[in-house]
Amino acid sequence: MAFSSGEELIRLCEAEGISISEAMLRAEVERGKQNREEVLDFARKTLEVMRKSYQEPLEKPVKSIGGIMNGEGHKLAQRLKNGENLCGPLVTKAIAYSMSVMEQNSAMGCVVAAPTAGSSGVMPGVFFAMQEERGLSDDELIKGFLCAGAVGYLYMRNASVAGAEAGCQAEIGAASAMTAAAVVEMCGGTPAQALSASAISISNLLGLVCDPIAGLVQYPCQMRNAMGASNALTCAEIVLSGTMGIVPFDEMLDTMYKIGKDMPSSLRETALGGCAATPTGCKWRNKIFGSKESKDGKESKE
Amino acid sequence: MPDIGLFDVIGPWMVGPSSSHTAGACRMASTALKIFGKEPEEVKFTLYGSFAETYRGHGSDKALLGGVMGFDTFDIRIRDSFELAEKRGLKYRFIEDHETKTAHPNTVRIELIADGGESRLVTTAVSIGGGKIKIIRLDEVDVNFTGEFPTLILKHCNVPGVISYFTGILSDYSVNISSMRCYAEPDGKTSYSIIESEQPIGSEIIKDIRSNKLILNSILIQ
Numbered sequence: 001m002a003f004s005s006g007e008e009l010i011r012l013c014e015a016e017g018i019s020i021s022e023a024m025l026r027a028e029v030e031r032g033k034q035n036r037e038e039v040l041d042f043a044r045k046t047l048e049v050m051r052k053s054y055q056e057p058l059e060k061p062v063k064s065i066g067g068i069m070n071g072e073g074h075k076l077a078q079r080l081k082n083g084e085n086l087c088g089p090l091v092t093k094a095i096a097y098s099m100s101v102m103e104q105n106s107a108m109g110c111v112v113a114a115p116t117a118g119s120s121g122v123m124p125g126v127f128f129a130m131q132e133e134r135g136l137s138d139d140e141l142i143k144g145f146l147c148a149g150a151v152g153y154l155y156m157r158n159a160s161v162a163g164a165e166a167g168c169q170a171e172i173g174a175a176s177a178m179t180a181a182a183v184v185e186m187c188g189g190t191p192a193q194a195l196s197a198s199a200i201s202i203s204n205l206l207g208l209v210c211d212p213i214a215g216l217v218q219y220p221c222q223m224r225n226a227m228g229a230s231n232a233l234t235c236a237e238i239v240l241s242g243t244m245g246i247v248p249f250d251e252m253l254d255t256m257y258k259i260g261k262d263m264p265s266s267l268r269e270t271a272l273g274g275c276a277a278t279p280t281g282c283k284w285r286n287k288i289f290g291s292k293e294s295k296d297g298k299e300s301k302e
Numbered sequence: 303m304p305d306i307g308l309f310d311v312i313g314p315w316m317v318g319p320s321s322s323h324t325a326g327a328c329r330m331a332s333t334a335l336k337i338f339g340k341e342p343e344e345v346k347f348t349l350y351g352s353f354a355e356t357y358r359g360h361g362s363d364k365a366l367l368g369g370v371m372g373f374d375t376f377d378i379r380i381r382d383s384f385e386l387a388e389k390r391g392l393k394y395r396f397i398e399d400h401e402t403k404t405a406h407p408n409t410v411r412i413e414l415i416a417d418g419g420e421s422r423l424v425t426t427a428v429s430i431g432g433g434k435i436k437i438i439r440l441d442e443v444d445v446n447f448t449g450e451f452p453t454l455i456l457k458h459c460n461v462p463g464v465i466s467y468f469t470g471i472l473s474d475y476s477v478n479i480s481s482m483r484c485y486a487e488p489d490g491k492t493s494y495s496i497i498e499s500e501q502p503i504g505s506e507i508i509k510d511i512r513s514n515k516l517i518l519n520s521i522l523i524q
């Protein structure tokens with residue numbers, strides 16, 4: 001890649017007079033696997049998979065394994081339709097769509113890991129809400145897609161997007177930071193503003209633990225996707241108003257990763273701490289899988 | 303530094319709920335299928351570590367079974383893997399091993415059987431996150447490859463000159479080797495060489511390489 005840090009990415013964009021999306025597109029082409037048109041074509045196809053991933057459960061609510069999730073996205077969309085929503089339509093749609101994607105994911109429907117399956121609702125939630133409320137074309141969304149990809153690349157290269165390694169701040173944290181930058185670019189902000197939105201987004205979610213009840217990608221994951229989506233919009237809004245965060249992206253990413261490594265393993269996707277370890281979390285685990293004793297019995301399926 | 307591309311960040315397309323335990327599971331099994339090179343009649347999955355603990359909640363069993371039927375990570379037929387396997391007459395079995403300690407928490411051993419027991423392949427794979435996988439054991443030999451690139455696995459006599467023989471043929475056909483590893487069997491008589499290339503490897507190349515009796519077997523994954 002032509003950049004290995006946020007600082008290098010901004011310098012590159014400023015020197016060439018290009019956007020983050022253009023820098024990412026060029027970098028991807030330079031990897032030598034696909035030409036420009038092929039990259040754009042696959043990005044468009046991926047965007048369509050993302051679109052379906054929220055639309056399907058929104059129209060036809062599905063119950064997740066164990067029944068923790070059951071049509072939450074649909075309920076939010078109904079509230080918006082009835083004009084009862086508190087947030088404006090952009091935020092309400094973003095949280096409704098992002099939660100729908102998680103319903104799709106838990107019901108073994110098709111999603112796009114962005115950057116992981118557990119955080120796959122944030123990006124499509126915000127992107128398609130932006131498309132409807134701001135009238136963005138698919139080509140504009142593809143620019144956001146590429147910009148999000150650049151931030152996600154830095155997350156993967158210089159830190160981690162694995163909850164098992166650095167907690168939820170690495171998963172929803174990454175998705176939200178990627179999406180915040182994308183929103184800024186799609187609204188005409190500069191590369192420096194886009195990365196500043198990412199940095200603020202990371203700082204907002206610092207320390208967030210990965211604690212799924214029963215070890216399933218359901219609760220609190222679904223709610224956290226909604227929070228990641230609204231956080232992305234909030235950070236973009238702050239930056240677009242002219243306020244920049246003080247701590248730069250690279251430093252924020254670095255401190256996020258250090259905090260992740262310092263987290264006890266009970267808070268890193270082991271389902272032994274946080275929400276998972278609450279009495280109610282344990283009750284759900286036993287309801288879904290039976291008690292620990294019977295689960296350890298040898299079992300095979302013919 | 304690992305090579306991370308745009309669609310490694312935003313991707314894969316996948317049936318939920320977990321990139322490591324569902325998409326990764328599917329890829330472990332579909333890669334084992336590619337190595338086996340034929341439709342299995344029977345398959346046994348042994349699940350270790352985190353897979354043994356959580357496979358049902360993540361649909362890892364359905365994804366593994368879908369993978370050996372050749373389904374991709376985003377094929378929603380994975381949901382109905384059990385029924386589809388039964389329809390095909392594919393026998394399957396899942397064994398939870400909570401005792402054996404594996405180096406990686408996401409480890410699965412896959413045993414594929416065909417031709418009434420005449421053909422058999424045992425692979426061990428690990429799911430390393432984000433849907434990415436590695437094959438770490440092939441029958442009795444420790445290996446390390448992903449199956450993402452055109453990969454040629456040669457079983458050959460463990461004698462001097464064999465490696466220069468087949469690398470010479472690859473060179474004659476202008477196939478660039480991007481990585482190559484050799485592993486001797488514990489008996490010291492046979493070896494495995496695993497060659498990864500970024501270019502496709504044609505069947506005429508394999509035929510040329512196989513013409514030497516020091517080459518005992520070949521498997522091409524691409």
